[in-house]
Amino acid sequence: MEEINSQPPATNSTNHQGLTLSILFLLLGLVVGYTSAIYLPRPNILSQKTRTPTPTPTSIPTPDTNQAINTPKFKITIPPNWKPMDGGGYQAPDGSTFVLTVFVNQDSLSDYLAKKDKTDQTAWEGQPSKKIISSKKTTVAGLPAIQRIEEWLAPDYITINTYTLVDRVIYSFYISPFEIPYDQTEVYEKYQSILDSFEPISSTSEFTCPQNGWQDCMPILNEEGKLACSSEAMAWYKANCPGFQGAAL
Numbered sequence: 001m002e003e004i005n006s007q008p009p010a011t012n013s014t015n016h017q018g019l020t021l022s023i024l025f026l027l028l029g030l031v032v033g034y035t036s037a038i039y040l041p042r043p044n045i046l047s048q049k050t051r052t053p054t055p056t057p058t059s060i061p062t063p064d065t066n067q068a069i070n071t072p073k074f075k076i077t078i079p080p081n082w083k084p085m086d087g088g089g090y091q092a093p094d095g096s097t098f099v100l101t102v103f104v105n106q107d108s109l110s111d112y113l114a115k116k117d118k119t120d121q122t123a124w125e126g127q128p129s130k131k132i133i134s135s136k137k138t139t140v141a142g143l144p145a146i147q148r149i150e151e152w153l154a155p156d157y158i159t160i161n162t163y164t165l166v167d168r169v170i171y172s173f174y175i176s177p178f179e180i181p182y183d184q185t186e187v188y189e190k191y192q193s194i195l196d197s198f199e200p201i202s203s204t205s206e207f208t209c210p211q212n213g214w215q216d217c218m219p220i221l222n223e224e225g226k227l228a229c230s231s232e233a234m235a236w237y238k239a240n241c242p243g244f245q246g247a248a249l
Contacts, residue, residue: 073169076100077197079190095178096185098194103170107226109146109163112170124154133158140164140171141198143235150174158182160191165232166200173198207233209241217247 078098082090089099106112123129131151138147145164152159159182161174173195175182182188207228210216215237217229227233229247237244 073102073167073201074171075197075199075201076194078194089176092186092190094180094186096180096182096187097176097178098187098191099172099174099176101172101174103172104168106165106168106170107230109144109165109170109231112165113146113163127153129154138162140173140195141166141200142239143200144231160188162195165230167232168227168230171198207236207240209237209244213241213243213245214248215244215246218249 078090079092082092082098085091085097088101089097091097103112117130117132120130121128130153133149133151135146135148138145140162141164143164143166145162147160147162150159150161151157157177159175159177161172163173164171173191175185175187175191177185177187215229215233217225234247
């Protein structure tokens with residue numbers, strides 16, 4: 001007789017477990033992928049396409065011609081590589097500075113310097129602020145001028161300073177030498193050529209050539225007479241009036 005096995009046939013539980021795990025992993029992968037697609041930042045493709053490169057900055061070349069400084073009152077020429085300073089003046093590459101200052105409403109150069117020297121005797125906390133080493137007469141733009149070597153006691157340096165009077169305005173041209181002796185600076189090398197380039201723009205209508213070659217300067221009773229007999233006027237007469245002899249005192 002055939003033997004009958006009363007137990008049910010065994011199922012392949014291992015295969016069923018493997019299939020179940022595969023399905024779970026597949027579902028998990030789909031969920032993770034969907035979540036990443038929603039929440040992870042995506043590159044801005046449009047901005048990448050439209051972004052332009054930042055231009056490289058270019059330096060401004062130093063001019064190869066002198067700096068012509070024009071004002072309503074004067075013209076002057078400065079070397080091209082000197083930098084204008086905030087407080088006034090032009091600084092050379094060695095650190096020295098050319099400075100031009102003006103003092104208005106002045107009638108006499110000698111009177112101005114005398115008053116200034118008197119003030120300077122007590123200008124530095126009651127002590128002298130300046131010492132005059134030497135002084136000589138010269139000309140600037142054909143006008144009478146005074147050139148002095150001055151020791152400035154507060155900043156502790158010696159410098160050259162040239163003064164001239166134009167249209168009741170005194171112009172002062174001096175060197176701020178920095179840490180170099182003034183006569184060894186680049187400004188000093190160019191100093192005379194800068195003075196030679198100075199061109200005052202005077203109102204010549206203020207003066208008329210005197211009759212008979214002499215300007216009557218005695219007595220001077222008003223401002224017009226003072227102006228007609230000023231050193232500036234005398235220089236104009238000499239340059240513009242043929243036969244001018246001088247002032248009648």
